[in-house]
Amino acid sequence: MKLSALTTEQRNENSMTLDQMSTIDILKTINLEDKKVANAVEAVLPKVETSIEHIHKALAKGGRLFYVGAGTSGRLGVIDASECPPTFMTPPDMVQTVMAGGTKAFVNAAEGSEDNEHQGAADLKERNLTKDDVVIGITASGRTPYPIGALKFAREIGAYTVGLSCNENSLISQFADCEIEVVVGPEVLTGSTRMKAATAHKMILNMISTTTMVKLGKVHENLMVDVHASNYKLLERAKHTLIEITDASYEESEKVLKLTNNEVKPAIVMLEGGVTFDAAKVAIQKSNGYVRKAIDYVKKHHS
Template identity: 75%
Template sequence: MKLAKLTTEQRNAASMALDQMSAMEILKVINNEDKKVATAVEKVLPQVNDAIERIYSALKQGGRLFYAGAGTSGRLGVVDASECPPTFMTSLDTVQTVMAGGNDAFFKAVEGSEDEESMGADDIKAKDITDKDVVVGITASGRTPYPIGALKYARNIGAYTVSLSCNNHSLISRFADTEIEVIVGPEVLTGSTRMKAATAHKMILNMISTTTMIKLGKVYENLMVDVHASNYKLKERARTIIMEITGCDYKEADHTLNLTNNQVKPAIVMIKGGVTYQEAEAAIEKSNGYVRDAIAFVLHSNA
């Protein structure tokens, strides 16, 4: 399909007089269009769920998650992947992004880097992916060669593939085991897919990473119990989480956190179960990382 015929490239009737509007009028148009994004995302939740189930299964078995994209799409992948280690204490290898033009393209557009499928294939190949991994190709238009090349290579070697686009019957969907086409309609600024399309993709990437990590046991209730307490703010958050779950005071939370080398999970199990650090670690391992199960295990063992 020619670029000009794509939904993401159509002109938006609500913004035809954009250059004649006041700032407040422009804001209202943008805001009204943005309201449509969540509704569009809601319509593809079944497909997002399918992708998450496969990603969860892959990560549980030692596989990895890769995002592949160019421009804004690649930057969204970088943002989501980079937040996983501090939020969920994943390794740097667990969630990664390959981006057209490399890391430098995050800060400055690298013209032409997205135009060759071979570049996407080469970059994902360089990650030594296997059939245990999952690759998500991100492109608003659905026709960007770079993520298409990445998906083609990934699929050929047996990795599970997911496409994320904003047009019906996208080209990239042909190379995906799960296709997610979130139709947000024409942009306020014609063709500027850093707006609604990017917002929709950011929302879906949030869902993918967060839901997967919850399923992997990195959340207790709605608290991030695998937070990497690597700076003052995150250490304070860790202490607050421990106090919230166990009912202990700040001093005990701080002391126990020190005993666990700033790991929140064993600190919670130690206090709730009245066990040592070693016993807490053993219970967490036996419970496959799920804090709720680890607490139940030590309480049952001590009964």
């Protein structure tokens, strides 16, 4: 399919006079188009669900999740992957991004690198990909050679593959076990897929990482209980999380967090179950990281 035939490359009838509009009219036009993004994402939720079920199984067994993309798509992967360790205390290698042009391309555009299909495979190969991993190729057009090369290699290895694009019948979908084609329509600025297409992909990546981490037991109620309290803001959040869940006082939460090296999960179990740090750690381990199950465990075995 020619580039000009792609939905993401079509001209938007609502913005044909963009250069003649007032500031507020430009803003209203962009805003009206942005409102369409959530509906487009809603239409592909079953596909997103399918991908998450596979990602959850893979990560639970020690596999890894790789985002692969060029330009804006790669940058979106970097943003989502880099937030996982501080938010969910994941190992740095659990969710990774492989970006065309390397990490330096995050700041300085290396757009030519996206055309190299072989490089996409080679860069992924360098990460020692195995069949236990999952690879998500991100490309608004659905035809970018770099993530396509990565997905082709991933399939050869036997890893589960996901294609995330913004056009129907995308080329990358042919190499994906699960294709997520979120069709947001033509951009306000023709072909500028950093706009609606990127917003849709950011929303979906948020869903994928957050839902997977919930399923891995890194959330209790709707609170971050595997947060790495590495600065003042996060430490304060950790204290207030304890207060919310256990009704402990500020002083009690501060005291117990010192005993747990600022880890929230064992602090919750200690306060709720009236046990030591070591007993809390054992309970969490026996419960595969799920706080609710760990609390039930200590109440059953230490009452």
